[in-house]
Amino acid sequence: MTPELAALQAIGWPITAAEPLPADPVWRQALLDHPQARPARVTEQHRSGYVVSEGPDSGYRVESLPEWQRPANYKKGSVAPEQRPGVGDWLLIEGDGSRGKVVALLPRYSAIKRGAAGEHYKQQLIAANIDTVFIVCGLDADFNPRRIERYLLLVRGGAEPVVVLTKADEAIAADENAVAEATGALIELAQGVAIRAVNARDRDGSVAAMAPWLQPGRTVVLVGSSGAGKSTLTNSLLGIERMKTGAVRESDARGRHTTTHRALIPLPSGACLIDTPGMRELKPTGEEDVAENFSDVEALAEQCKFRDCSHDREPGCAVRAAIEGGRLDPQRFANYLKLRDEVAGAANKLANRRAQKADEKVAGKAPGKRPDDKHGRR
Template sequence: MTPELSALQAIGWPLAADGLSPVPAWREALAAHLQARPARVVEQHRSGYVVADGPERSFTVESLPEWQRPRFPPEQRPGVGDWVLIEGGSEAEGGEPTDDRPQARKIVALLPRRSAIKRGAAGEHYKQQLIAANIDTVFIVCGLDADFNPRRIERYLLLVRGGAQPVVVLTKADLAMAADAQALPGAVAALVELAAQEIPVRAVNAKDADSVAALNPWLQPGHTVVLVGSSGAGKSTLTNSLLGSDRMKTAAVRESDDRGRHTTTHRALIPLASGACLIDTPGMRELKPTGEEDVAENFGDVEAIAAQCRFRDCSHEREPGCAVREAIEAGKLDPQRFANYLKLSDEVAGAANKLANRRAENAAAKVQGKALNKRLDDKYGRH
């Protein structure tokens, strides 16, 4: 393996047996840009991007002009974890840029994503927001204090499915056990539905490196993990333990409600000593679906029970032979989980409708644009 490929693999570049990228579309893009070299987006800011081509080699780059247009779909712009091709800015031995002009280095292509986590952006109009790209595992971080909320975990699981493995990480296990000996077993029991979906659940003390070692199976060389969770869940503390240093700012939660403050202000990709990469994200208060989610995939237990209802169009309210109501009354189905299933189903359906309308509007705009160009060409001739 060349030093260049070794450095790329240290920040998550996947390699096939021949030492090249196993993604065919990536090879095609590299062949189309012979003068370009791959780099990974490690920070995204309003003014541009910071990319890296090795664990200790990062620099700023310019984006393509079309990405800066106001109406350009935000989810199609590069985000943290994306792989891009860059040109310009000669690199000296050791990876330090010899050209001090950031504008000399430009992104010329965005490599297709192997996986991505997105959410619906806040606002009336339909938009998507990219949380992280090209990730292998999602650590859904939830504190075993007032932050613990099985319904919110279900919402996160709805967003992260598709190309990445979810792992539920319950932090503050030491505080939970000290306050109530039944708190930890009770919290794990509340997530019993996850076991049926083969979703791993790990309870850790985020301040204890030995406890955090329970996450090592998902932190192997070349793997990328993203941390998601609400403010105060312990993501930054967990990141510091994995790094072995206090690199990320942390803040105590409020005693009144155990809510935290935003200590992480932007997404950042950080290489770990294990060879894995970690993406820390700011706490997210709003988790809107994009309309591309599969509710049935996350609520297979509910779907299986509903399939046993006497009527196919059962509303699970007053119909005779309703298996869902029978399961709730028998204590086999958590009524709050079922209510969340209905709520998320409605939200996904609404978002899917908005997504379909946006795609139809974009298609119509393209047709109108082509028609206008044709009329101009017919009137003035082609240039």
Template sequence: MTFDLASLQAIGWAVDDTGQPIDASWREALQAHPQARPARVSEQHRSGYIVADAPDTAFPVESLPEWQRPRFPAEQRPGVGDWVLIEDLDTAPPRIVALLPRRSAIKRGAAGDHYRQQLIAANVDTVFVVCGLDADFNPRRIERYLLLVRGGAEPVIVLTKADQAGADDPSAVPEAEATLAELAEQGIAVRAVNAKDPASVTALAPWLGPGRTIVLVGSSGAGKSTLTNTLLGEQRMRTGEVRESDARGRHTTTHRALIPLSSGACLIDTPGMRELKPTGEEDVAENFADVEAVAANCRFRDCAHAKEPGCAVRAAIESGELDSRRFANYMKLSEEVAGAADKLAGRRAENAESKVLGKAVNKRLQDKYGRR
């Protein structure tokens, strides 16, 4: 089946010099479904999906039956940014026949005691971590976001409300200077913008080129919807005021949505996230290389950095070389990731056992009644 390649590229479809999908697994999927054509999930709702095959075209589709099963892993269902193959285009609605492998995925642990993963966005090139330079500025939250978003996408810290803070230079804001220095050491880009000012927002242009996909993450009231409206050049997303007491905002974005921009990029706006639980797949060492480097100089390999003699970490904290709050967050996140990893391993073991039991039951039925 032929399809409009230029329209697909405008919403992030990646191809090589010959016009073929850059991912070999995508090419194989298209060959396996010659009557299908690709589309991108632009909205995900409880009742189904909205997909797009061009910047100005979106329509509902029917999902695969297994995705509706209660025990089907949520992170394996399509999410905003995913690419799917659809068939029966003359019916209403068309149906999804395959989910294409993800080139990148931003996930978090879902709220609750049971282990579940929640997909935030798929096939993303850049993650804008939006944080206001007001009472909501929280270096530890930025560290937590960075831990979760390094899934094949480049993180960029977008500091909003610099105008409200009365400082053109964000390093003049209390607590921001040390955080900016830490981010610079990690090679992470930082841009301070006035989310309401189009001229100021042009600072983000290097990440908004044609075919690129960006997701906005951040707490409620950080300015994500305001920034989205400015990038769109129209007031499409609803915005709300924040409380003066703690600079917290309401959830003005209620669902994730893929929005084409005039620059040729695609933007995924997400609801504010109050809880950011690890999935157990994160690499704490990658995000805290400075802490790991100091810890490598401890006298004992299994140093808990508490009362052991020759602890380089405690010495670095006492000398001011290492921020005690950053180290405390490192320990907290390490514990959370380890706990989530144990739950993930347990769930995988249960799934493997369930598959073995299922095959054994099927074999007994076949031996007794024959193959049907």
């Protein structure tokens, strides 16, 4: 393997020593279509451009393509925000250093997104080309199973989720059974997802339990609320105090946003880590699979006497029987109904948005219609 390929592999490029080109046929063709270009990964995203890297110790700025800078409602050549490059994306670059020019965005093999705030339907990209998502939650007042359920709904499918419970040392000091009780409370909702309790400051101890997901060439993103310990965990995985950390409020264990922007960081293990600012609003995009995340509730619903059972007062309701019998947490069921309705509402907005775009595309191709004639008048 050449030094250039080794450097790319250190930041997640999917290659092997025996095969210098990626297996994905679209990626292969893109490289063949641009023989003068070279791949680089987005490590930081800014308003007018990006910082990209071709190895763990390199980084330089490149400008966005014009269609990536136009407002989303700009009719001609506009690209939706979630389709523009984000941290973790791979670009093809021509030219050297500060004169580098973006010529292509390679397709993503995974993406973590959420619904953006506001009345109108929009999506916000959190990270691209991710293998694993560490859902970080502190074992203090930050511990919230319902929020973890929401994170699992948003990230499952695009990458492998792992629940990471930080501040285990503090929890055990207060109650020796705290970790076991918290882990037990998550087993039902995690649905087979790995759960790891760690002391984020222990570089050689409990953090080593996360090694299976930090192998060379892998990319991991950290998500969680402010004060959960993401930056502390990042520092331990790096082996240096690179990320700023801060104290949390005693009243609710909330922290300030010590991480202010997303950044891709190569780790000594050969993996890459994307740290993200704390997220307090987690809106579905409408593309999530509620059934996969609540397979236990869905399985019970299939046993109900009536196919259209609302799980309220109908006779023969297997869901209500499970709740009354202590086999299903009523709070989990209530969150299932809440998230199901949110996803359905977002899916309806998404369908309307796609239909509107399709109509605009057809209208734009209508014979004799000028592009600037919005109302059909000449």
